[in-house]
Amino acid sequence: MGAPGNKIAVHDVAAGDAETVASVRSQREATPLYVSRIKVHPARIAGTFRRIKWAILALCLTVYYVAPWLRWDRGPNAPHQALLIDLPGRRAYFFWLEIWPQEIYYLTGLLILAAIGLFLVTSLLGRVWCGYACPQTVWTDLFMQVERLIEGDRNARIRLDRAPPSLSKLAKRAAKHSAWLVIAAATGGAWVLYFQDAPTALGRIFSGQAAVGTYFFIGLFTATTYTLAGWAREQVCTYMCPWPRFQSAMLDDESLIVTYEAWRGEPRGKLKGGTKDEKLGDCIDCMKCVAVCPTGIDIRDGQQLECIGCGLCIDACNTVMPMIGRPNNLIAFDTLANQAAEAAGGKAVYRPIRSRTIIYAAVLLLVAGIMVAGLATRSQIGVDVLHERSPLFVLLSGGNIRNGYTVRILNKSHVTKSFDLRIDGLDDYAVTAVGADQTGDKTHPLVLETPPDGVETFRIYVTTSGAALARNKEKKMEGQMQETPIAFGVADHGAGESVSHGSFFIAPALASEEH
Ligand code: SF4
């Protein structure tokens, strides 16, 4: 993989200093296209940000593993799993919400909300998503903790890596990879439970009765979790994830990010004889901030693409500062504006409300408002009408004309429903359904029954006279035929809800003149 950590940015040489330009060029030319990964051995650290990370990790893992087991009573004929993506039934259930395939735009809306929410959070708090809640971070943190428990902290792990093969090394490695695989399998196993009834699926999985596809996806997610969290780790954030590449567009000088207070840390220098040289800055170059960093970078080099904003270097440095009698937060969550102000002896006030956050918040509210309004007014029924192509019409012996239609009525409720079918646009008609023993007309609707949570298809005949067609003012001629706009109105017997679908009635050109 290429080396992303080229710390010399183009703007550093924009002043045109020929010597600097030559130096940068030679360094870039010296950087090979491929460099092997330098393994990172993050050290254990305690502190405020570590505790926050543990709390968020516990919350995320609990939500992920427990969510498929939450039940939600939707009444008869409906699954009782609170979160379920029912692919065979082509339905998604989110607690009280049931999303049908034709409502997939709600999921699109959710993705847009998540993206804009991430923009807003990034512009306010920097890469907190990356450092705390991204699944890659959460599972990598979990895998690292398992590694620490089995192989020891940073120095012990470095020693183990360098140690020649031995039974003890083999045993530790086997224990670590086995533990990783168990977690990875549990992760893959939990994932498939979002797509099936969890208790039933778990029983089938362990008894060997689950579908081949279920085992395939468990295997796939086990492999990806094990590889990404166990082996790839920070390389996912550095090389594979697109987010670090464009998140800089959401940041400005007033976003909270992890910063090093170079103005008070430099010039750095080690303690001499256990005491600090007062002529030096506060940084004693102990490298503790580097040792705890999960991506292996030195925050004192400035903002870097690899920094996920986890804040562990802050915890590390805050264990050092009290020991040398210096104030905490030499590394801190701060804004670049405040850093510049403090370097000049002033202080900048953090401004969460600024033009970019106002725009993100406004778009977020707008999209959320549209979605809430859409959900609040969504219909529990739907109707779809298709005019028969052949024949387009039938001229009956008595002179009336008949058209055939395929009508599909959607019943999103969990009970069988009866719907009244009426034809708008004709003041005199008869409507029948193939297989039904009743006929509807202008005063008596045709009653059609549909099963719960499903779509019922009906073959419908509408019969009318040329005189009734003539009275429709919106009819128009199409060659030798006359097209009259009509609408199929479907009303829910009980709930009073109704929907309609436009169509047309086709008749021979002279039909309306004959009666
Ligand atoms: S530099 Fe600090 S905040 Fe950035 S990834 Fe490393 S430890 Fe986390």
Ligand code: SF4
């Ligand atoms: S932990 Fe603090 S004192 Fe030590 S090297 Fe990092 S910034 Fe300097």
